[in-house]
Amino acid sequence: MSYWMKSLLLLLFLFAAGVQADPLQKSFSDWQLTCNNAAFCVARSFPGDNGLVMTLSRHAGVDDRPLLRIDYGSAYTGELPGASLQDNLLLDQRLLKPDLKHWSVEPHHLATSNPIAIDEFLAQTLDADTLQLTWQAKAAVSLHGMKAALLLMDEVQGRVNGLSAWVKRGDRVVWDVPPQPALPRLPAPLPQPAPLTHDEASGLIDYGTWRINTDSCSLDPMRREVSVAPLTDDKALLLVSCETGAxxxxxxxxxxxxxxxxVARGLTLTLPFTPASRSDNQLELVNAEYDASSGFxxxxxxxxxxxxxGIATRWQFDGNEFVLAEYAEEKTCDAWHSSDDWPTLWVSQSETAPQSR
Structure with missing residues (x-):
């Protein structure tokens, strides 16, 4: 096969591999891996409620922007008392003295985005069992599952048998990896609608309370809450509480x-993928809020x-239906991070918003 044919096939392979990525979230022993539709992946240890967590993240493509973090204390606990991490980490019961020249060092937070520093640290830890604190034995990171999670990350990003792989490294040059998949584009935002008048809001709330078809709701009509917001200059969004829990x-x-x-038309939320935690791609409107100024x-x-x-999502109205803009999910309930930091399974690229009235 001629050189130019090989080059063409390689380019076609890279293009095809970069068209899309299937979102995933999977657990391996004591590690969880999440990759979104842009093939950005995050692997972290769990449970986080023992105080100590190790996280590795990486983007797809050559510009991978890797990050390795070790943190003691979560969004729920805040800063915890105790000595600094850099001098008090045990790896399989032996004092770990990493070269922190290219690390950001804080008392309870260590982080590096330096590829060589990450490679050096993984060389020591990939086949180890436990990373823990000298003065707090229960504050430990189980390393069981980390290697499998990072191997799958390498597979998702097309790095296996290449020099950029974290686990199964080969001699393929660093730049020989698929590019980051293109992000789906959201529709251009609609012009900001005119606010509802008092009469419009009152009439729609009365309609939603007593006359709209809610036969499938289990909640007693007297306990239902109705909210209304402008979708366009001639349409409104009506939300009716249907079921409630704790x-x-x-x-x-x-x-x-x-x-x-x-005239009413039911709206549904349809995901462009089926999460591993679900059997279908229809999403219920749970604790829903609508921002009329942004259309989200x-x-x-x-x-x-x-x-x-749990699951946090953001949707944009395109004039006919809601299109998924972002989907984040954290299936591990371990008091580590709030919804602002949950790993994403779906992200998108926004069009330029039109000017307000």
């Missing part, structure tokens, strides 16, 4: 004309009351 409320959503006679609809499904696990 910390989650499930709504039904309707697109309704802003003037009488009211937010949902936040708590796995438990603390809010340290």
């Amino acid at each position: 910390y989650n409320v499930i709504d039904l959503a309707f697109e309704v004309t802003r003037s009488q006679p009211y 609809l937010y949902t936040f499904s708590k796995g438990r009351g603390l809010g340290d696990c």
Whole structure:
């Protein structure tokens, strides 16, 4: 085969590999790996409620921007008392003295984005069992599953048998990796609608409370809550609480004309992928909030009351339906991070917003 044919096939391979990535979230012993549709992957140890967690993240493509972190203390605990990490880490019961020349060093936080420093650290830890504190034995990171999680990360990003792989390294040059998949583009935001008048809001709330079809709701009509917001200059979004639990409320959503006679159309949320935690791609509107100024609809499904696990999504209205902008999920309930820091399975690229009125 001629050189130019080989080059063409390589380019076609890289293009095809970079078109899309299937989101995933998977556990390996005591590690969890999450990769989104841009093939950005995050692997972290769990449980985090013992105080100490190790995290590795990496983007797809040549510009991989790797990051390795070791943190003691979470978003829920805040800073914890105790000596600094750099002098008090045990690796399989032996004092670990990493070369921290290219690390950011704080008393309870160590981080590096230097590829050589990360490689050196992984060379010591990939086949080890435990990383823990000298003065707090229960503050430990189990390393069981880290190697398998990083191997799958390498596979997702097309690094296996290459010099950039973290686990199964070969002699393929560093730049010989698929590019980052292109992000899906959101539709251009609609012009900001005129606010609802008092009469419009009152009429729509009355309609949503007593006359819209909510036969599938288990919640007693007297206990249902109705909220309304402008979608466009002639349509409104009506949210009706349908089921409620200790910390989650499930709504039904309707697109309704802003003037009488009211005409309603049910709206659903359809994911462009099927998460591993679900059997289908239809998402309920849990704890839904709509921002009329941006056209974004937010949902936040708590796995438990603390809010340290669950599903958070953001959707944009395109004039006919809501299109997924972002999907984040944390299935491990271990009091490590809040929804602002949950790993993403879906991200998108926004179009330029139109000017407000």
